[in-house]
Amino acid sequence: MTPHVLVVEDEEALSQLLKYNLEKEGYRVSVAIDGEEALMVADEIKPDLVILDWMLPKQPGIEVCRRLRGRQDTRNTPIVMLTARGEESERIRGLDMGADDYITKPFSMSELLARIRAVMRRIRPALADDKLQCGDIVMDRVAHRVKRGAREVHLGPTEFRILDHLMQHPGRVFSREQLLDAVWGSDVYVEARTVDVHIGRLRKQLVVGDEPDPIRTVRSAGYALDVESADA
Numbered sequence: 001m002t003p004h005v006l007v008v009e010d011e012e013a014l015s016q017l018l019k020y021n022l023e024k025e026g027y028r029v030s031v032a033i034d035g036e037e038a039l040m041v042a043d044e045i046k047p048d049l050v051i052l053d054w055m056l057p058k059q060p061g062i063e064v065c066r067r068l069r070g071r072q073d074t075r076n077t078p079i080v081m082l083t084a085r086g087e088e089s090e091r092i093r094g095l096d097m098g099a100d101d102y103i104t105k106p107f108s109m110s111e112l113l114a115r116i117r118a119v120m121r122r123i124r125p126a127l128a129d130d131k132l133q134c135g136d137i138v139m140d141r142v143a144h145r146v147k148r149g150a151r152e153v154h155l156g157p158t159e160f161r162i163l164d165h166l167m168q169h170p171g172r173v174f175s176r177e178q179l180l181d182a183v184w185g186s187d188v189y190v191e192a193r194t195v196d197v198h199i200g201r202l203r204k205q206l207v208v209g210d211e212p213d214p215i216r217t218v219r220s221a222g223y224a225l226d227v228e229s230a231d232a
Helices: 012-024 035-045 061-070 088-096 109-123 157-168 176-184 193-206 227-231
Strands: 004-008 028-032 049-053 079-083 101-104 131-134 137-140 145-148 151-153 215-218 222-225
Touching: 004 012, 004 035, 012 028, 012 109, 028 035, 035 049, 035 061, 049 061, 049 109, 061 079, 061 088, 079 109, 101 109, 131 157, 137 157, 157 176, 157 193, 157 222, 176 193, 176 222, 193 215
Parallel strands: 004 028, 004 049, 049 079, 079 101
Antiparallel strands: 131 137, 137 145, 145 151, 215 222
């Protein structure tokens, strides 16, 4: 099951940046821009985790946190608070009100994502499942192992990351540029054709004998993990 994250942030640029990076990590994401909308959306979607800004219009984040903790269906939902307040007393207040973690702005996206993973493992271990499966392909992210059926598949680190990304979005076509951004990062320059080389290596390891090729090439568009082929 893909965890559903509710981002509550009134700064549009930051909320969209959070949404983009969380979706890139494989989460489903909903966004609310004020405290009242946050409570309505939480009631509708029953999120698996809430990223909650302290300073919000209509209702402050600390009050939203209190009300979420008072509801039966969200009392155990992990909450990570974002705030420009760095004082120890404010951190303690947020944690006392029921937040599971607290991160001060400005923050690095990698730190926030690591905090989210840690909270999910601690509070909702079933949602922090480190195994992915698509058809007969199974990936264990912790052990860094891949199997196809009963066969062990030996992948290099780049091929592993490409397969990880494709398995998070089965059937979806990604362009070379999108794969470069997801696997290498937007701040690293790599030739787009490099993706083809690594896809070739990935295919060579995934396909043995008459096994169907699970990676579909879409001309002028990119690559996708073909669920039907993986199931065949």
